[in-house]
Every structure is written in structure tokens, then in C-alpha cells.
Amino acid sequence: MKTLTTGDIAKMCDVNLRTVIRWIDRGALKGFKLPGRGNNRVRVEDFVSFLQEHDMPLPAELAGENNRRVLIIDDEAAVARSIARILRSAGYETEAAMDGFQGGSMLVKFQPALVTLDLRMPGISGYDVLKFIRSTPETAHIKVVVLSALDQQALQRALDEGADAVLSKPFDNQALTDVVERLLPVATTELA
Amino acid sequence: MKTLTTGDIAKMCDVNLRTVIRWIDRGALKGFKLPGRGNNRVRVEDFVSFLQEHDMPLPAELAGENNRRVLIIDDEAAVARSIARILRSAGYETEAAMDGFQGGSMLVKFQPALVTLDLRMPGISGYDVLKFIRSTPETAHIKVVVLSALDQQALQRALDEGADAVLSKPFDNQALTDVVERLLPVATTELA
């Protein structure tokens, strides 16, 4: 989602919708109006700079959009280390989870912008993890890259279930960083 | 994100609103200002750490929420429902996690006061979960009740690894509520 409604902002700031509209009318928060009745929309970057300007905390929902954190869910330590090395050298902050339980807790605690997910892990299906991420509002926005040595059909199913990208193992270092950088555009506020 | 106004805090601490504002201005209590006239808002977590730092009692409004939540980690839906029914009727708020991933994420998101943990789940060892809970600062305080059909030796090992109580399956309804109530004393505002 590129823009926010007044309701979105009201929820994130724990403030009444009426108040958000007043901020916009007063010019404190930059926004624009839809042609219809003048419903307000605010670009995420404008909202973020608004928050920074007033020393207001960044809501968790947006923290996930503007960060470079990647969570690696893979039960093979060697693979996880390898992925971590590649992504760290590309400037990402990484954490690894070796089992489903760690994965779930890190997902909520670490609030990554992207998750690399091994489809086949002992005891837990990668599809279930994917479904969980997509069906939970707090995590639905997180990008998911599925890594697997399984066949094309399995990868297609992952895409159908909401994966943003798939990579078949073994994969090229460059391919991994390409995919991650495509999914995490540097959408920072480049203005002074 | 839940926030508090100066008025909320004033009522909870039984002080004047003016005083709360001074705490914030002085930096003793972390907060931020709304863009309008600079009305103050304080995040609940910041307020709680402020209270702890000054050895002030936790208001009932905040304590009550944190005290009666139980997370049920069990892959057998029937067992989970059964436990939920028993604990709900005893006045607890429950959530169930059917696999390790859900368990980990609910642990962080739901922030339960107590976890019932099945030792034997497909793909993930209950001991690992226990170790994770105990070794993570944010969750180390959470009470853990291990439920298992395994032998006495397995239960003893769970106790050794930090479980607060163990129950061998099948267990008596009353036994479960007894254990939970022993671990979650009704810590209402007993302070003057």
C-alpha cells in the first residue's frame, strides 16, 4: 500500500480520526484529497517524515517497511550462515532461526522486512508458515522469499500461497541479492 | 500501539495532571507530543518501565491485563480445546498454538503470563521451547507448565530445564486449574 487513509493513521497514532483530518487541514501533515468528496490520502513517506519531525514513535507496521532486516528461517546452520553472509555483505541486518518456534518468535520480535523461508523443515511445513504470515495482519506485509530444493511444482504452490519470490536451491549469490533488493526498494526519504 | 494521556497517568498514579507533565518535561518519563498544541502521549511500555524504575506499584488497569493470559501449545486440537475450556471456565484468557511457529509468534504477541507446553510435538522438542523461553529475557519470567504422557524421567528433565510445574497426561481438570492458580496468584493491588 502506497498511501494511508485517515483511519489508518488514526489507528497507528492511537488518535481520533477527526484529529488526523485536523492535522491535514492545518497543514501539519501533508496529504492530498481524492476527487470525490475530498477523502484524504497521505503518502507513507510524508507520514514518516511527519512523525520524525514531531519526535513521534514509528508504528510497528511501518517499521517493517522502512528497514533492512532479514530473518532467515532454515534448520541447516550451514545454509543459514551462508545466506546471512551474503545478505550482510549486501548491507542487510540478519537474524537466523533454526526451528519453527524460534522463527515465530523472531518474526514478531525482530520485525523483519523480509523473510527467507526453507520449505522443508523437520516437523513444520513451510506452507503453514507462509499461510500464517499472510493471514496475520501484523506480518502480512512482510516479504517472503522461499528457498527450496524441491521441484518446480512445489515452488509454484509457494507462489500461489503468497510467496513474493522463490529460489531453487542451490542458488547463485547474486540471484539472492537481486531478489531481495527487488523486494526491498530503498524507499527512504532522500530529502534533507 | 497503545498510548496514555497525561490524564490517564495522573489518575493511575493519583497525582495531578500538572505533575505528570513536569515528569515528562524533566525527562523522567519518556513521552512524545502531538503536533497540535503539544499534547503529551506516553507509550504503555515506557510508562511501565518508568514505574518499575521508581518502584511504583503497577496500576490495576495495567496489571489486570497481564495476569490471566494462558498460551496453550499443543499440536492435538482436541487436547488444546479441552485445556482451553477448563482454563476459560476458571476465568483465564486463552490462546492455542498448534505448531512451533505459531507458538513462538503467539508467545511474543500474546504475551501470556503462563504457557502450557506439550513436550512431544512433531518436529520440535518441548525442551528446546523451554530452553528458548528461559534464555530469552523478554520471556524468561513466563510460567511454564509442561504436560506430557512421557515417563517420570522426562518430566523431571523438564523441571530441571526450568519448567515451573509438570502434569502427566491424562490429568485431572482440577489438577490443572490448581497448578495454574498456584503459579498465577491473584496479584491485585494489595498496596496502599
Next chain:
DNA sequence: CGCTCAAGTGTCACAAGTGTCATATTTATG
């Protein structure tokens, strides 16, 4: 013990921001 001082807190009135409510309209959903 009484005094003084300093620091923190409560009180008051006013101005300004924010929440609530009902309602009309728009947008989303199926």
C-alpha cells in the same frame, strides 16, 4: 525544637487541542 530554604506538588483560570455523536456521502466488497 523551631527556623529557613529548596524542591516538588496542587490549585486555578483560560486558551486551545482532542474526543464524541449523528448524519450524509464515498469507497470497498461480493
Next chain:
DNA sequence: CATAAATATGACACTTGTGACACTTGAGCG
């Protein structure tokens, strides 16, 4: 197309920030 959900608006009530001043508390000291 029809229905449900979300949004804008105005009026009004409530809450909050501010400054000035009085009050309380605790410590230090003669």
C-alpha cells in the same frame, strides 16, 4: 447492482498545556 464498511463534517463536550502562585515535604542548621 446492492450492501457493508469507511470517511468527512459540524456542533458540542471534554481534556489538556500553561503560567502564576500557594501548599507540602524533607533536609540542614542554630
